[in-house]
Amino acid sequence: MNSENNIWTLAEGYLNKSLNAQELDKLDQKITADKEFAQEFQEAIDMLFSLKKNASQKQFKQNLIGIQKKVAQEEKDAPRKISLRLHYLRTAAIAAGVALIASFGTNLWNNRTQANTSKYSELRKVRTEIEGIKQSQNRIIKVLDNKANKPPIDNKYSGTGFALSNDGYIVTNYHVTEGADSLYIQTRDGNYYKAFTVSFDANTDIAILKVESKKFKFSKQGSLPYTFAALKSGLGERIFTLGYPQDEIVYSEGYISSRNGYLGDSMQYRLELPAEPGQSGAPVLDANGVVIGIVTGKETKSVGTTYAVSSNTMLKMLKNLPQSSNIALPKSSKLSKMSRSQQIEKLQDFTCVVNVYK
Amino acid sequence: MQLSLLKEHQLLEGIANNDRKITEQVYRDNYKQVQAWVQGRGGSADDGDDVFQEAMTILFQKAQNEEFRLSCKIGTYLVAIAKYIWYKKLQLQNRRPDFLPFDSGEEDANDIRAYEDDVKVHEEREVYFEQLNAAMEELGEPCKGLLKAFYNENKSMQEIAGLFGYTNPDNAKTQKYKCLARLKKLFYAAQVNK
Numbered sequence: 225m226n227s228e229n230n231i232w233t234l235a236e237g238y239l240n241k242s243l244n245a246q247e248l249d250k251l252d253q254k255i256t257a258d259k260e261f262a263q264e265f266q267e268a269i270d271m272l273f274s275l276k277k278n279a280s281q282k283q284f285k286q287n288l289i290g291i292q293k294k295v296a297q298e299e300k301d302a303p304r305k306i307s308l309r310l311h312y313l314r315t316a317a318i319a320a321g322v323a324l325i326a327s328f329g330t331n332l333w334n335n336r337t338q339a340n341t342s343k344y345s346e347l348r349k350v351r352t353e354i355e356g357i358k359q360s361q362n363r364i365i366k367v368l369d370n371k372a373n374k375p376p377i378d379n380k381y382s383g384t385g386f387a388l389s390n391d392g393y394i395v396t397n398y399h400v401t402e403g404a405d406s407l408y409i410q411t412r413d414g415n416y417y418k419a420f421t422v423s424f425d426a427n428t429d430i431a432i433l434k435v436e437s438k439k440f441k442f443s444k445q446g447s448l449p450y451t452f453a454a455l456k457s458g459l460g461e462r463i464f465t466l467g468y469p470q471d472e473i474v475y476s477e478g479y480i481s482s483r484n485g486y487l488g489d490s491m492q493y494r495l496e497l498p499a500e501p502g503q504s505g506a507p508v509l510d511a512n513g514v515v516i517g518i519v520t521g522k523e524t525k526s527v528g529t530t531y532a533v534s535s536n537t538m539l540k541m542l543k544n545l546p547q548s549s550n551i552a553l554p555k556s557s558k559l560s561k562m563s564r565s566q567q568i569e570k571l572q573d574f575t576c577v578v579n580v581y582k
Numbered sequence: 583m584q585l586s587l588l589k590e591h592q593l594l595e596g597i598a599n600n601d602r603k604i605t606e607q608v609y610r611d612n613y614k615q616v617q618a619w620v621q622g623r624g625g626s627a628d629d630g631d632d633v634f635q636e637a638m639t640i641l642f643q644k645a646q647n648e649e650f651r652l653s654c655k656i657g658t659y660l661v662a663i664a665k666y667i668w669y670k671k672l673q674l675q676n677r678r679p680d681f682l683p684f685d686s687g688e689e690d691a692n693d694i695r696a697y698e699d700d701v702k703v704h705e706e707r708e709v710y711f712e713q714l715n716a717a718m719e720e721l722g723e724p725c726k727g728l729l730k731a732f733y734n735e736n737k738s739m740q741e742i743a744g745l746f747g748y749t750n751p752d753n754a755k756t757q758k759y760k761c762l763a764r765l766k767k768l769f770y771a772a773q774v775n776k
Binding site: 232233267268271272274275276277278279280281282283284285287288289290291292294295401403404405406420421422423424436546 | 600602605606609610618621622623624625626627631635638642675715729734759762763766769770
């Protein structure tokens with residue numbers, strides 16, 4: 225036992241650099257002479273070294289957790305201060321004024337899309353339109369009253385999204401959410417809810433979002449009223465859509481003009497359907513209230529030509545989500561026997577604005 | 583001294599020495615960027631925090647080596663490491679089997695790949711530490727408590743003698759060496775059986 229203790233004393237001394245020259249010499253000699261001792265000594269050094277490293281890394285990680293809690297608490301506290309609320313209001317008023325001037329000057333949305341392509345434009349909306357500014361201000365005030373969910377005021381883009389489940393899974397276009405710092409959806413009642421991206425596919429232009437709050441429900445009545453078509457619908461089928469090109473929800477209708485989309489893309493439909501910026505991500509439904517696609521873009525040179533990603537493309541993507549997301553789509557549509565205005569009334573609860581902040 | 587005036591190598595040194603203030607400074611300077619990036623790619627804010635903290639831990643370990651020099655800014659390093667970790671997580675979850683940074687179209691794909699080894703070394707070290715912790719658990723009391731008091735809580739042998747009821751520090755020291763010997767046996771047995 226003595227020789228054992230001796231090894232640890234030596235190893236500790238060696239690591240602490242507290243051995244004197246004579247002791248070091250002796251240690252050196254023993255290591256060269258005694259292979260077994262050398263091995264034991266090496267292991268002891270490793271052991272002590274690992275213990276120290278492990279302890280310091282644990283300390284570091286604990287520090288990180290402490291810092292994270294501190295930072296999170298600060299973020300939580302910040303918006304509660306009264307002065308900051310006033311500040312938000314003031315910024316909102318200024319933002320509204322700036323918006324007015326900007327829309328007289330240049331149309332940002334047009335500039336942006338023309339740079340991309342002259343034929344095809346995405347229907348993401350840059351928020352500089354004059355209409356709805358008054359309403360925006362009303363909503364801003366409403367949001368400020370709602371302490372729990374407060375998005376920053378100056379969102380850059382907006383699109384439309386619609387529910388995949390009553391508890392807050394949403395589908396929209398990937399190009400709407402691309403590069404977003406944060407996402408807030410705004411439901412029919414004007415409330416904002418923070419959302420995050422669960423999955424996306426730039427190729428098909430689909431993004432799946434989820435509202436962060438676990439308590440969130442689109443409707444008190446439970447499940448989705450619509451189903452999703454698993455097969456592509458036929459040419460000439462009558463279709464309609466609901467979206468948010470402005471603060472108010474807008475209805476438009478049309479028909480499937482080609483079973484393939486832009487440049488023959490088989491994952492899309494070509495539709496004769498008026499659509500405006502802000503309608504990206506809106507649901508396209510057939511007469512029975514079955515979702516057949518998602519509005520994604522339009523042809524810039526012709527007025528009514530719009531493109532939509534087909535619902536079966538989206539269903540394929542849902543299959544690849546992790547099981548934990550647990551989206552159960554309804555098997556039957558509650559909308560099939562309803563009049564159009566009843567269908568729209570139901571649908572509105574499950575359609576939302578997707579606000580994008582960068 | 584104003585923390586914001588510290589140079590990068592001073593920040594690194596502070597991190598290596600477990601300086602809480604400097605660690606906090608580096609944390610604040612960089613976590614938002616990582617969080618926003620992860621949130622834009624299917625993660626939650628918590629995922630962002632986790633990934634960022636793992637990246638910070640890797641930087642901490644790398645900085646232990648006095649010869650360690652960064653060829654880029656600390657922030658750039660942390661972001662690249664975090665991106666690699668997140669892509670790897672996504673890949674493990676099979677969400678995007680083809681989604682490694684190399685073909686993600688990410689601008690800094692090459693930077694991310696350059697740090698692949700750092701992440702791998704870190705993962706191996708984590709496994710090693712887990713084995714060490716497991717051996718420690720197996721030790722049982724009083725050894726576990728005694729070694730933790732000395733190595734994790736930085737208590738002196740005098741204090742430990744008082745805490746664990748030894749008549750003097752030398753007795754406590756003898757007990758500590760016995761504990762170390764047992765720990766070593768358990769730990770190396772685990773290494774062999776791995």
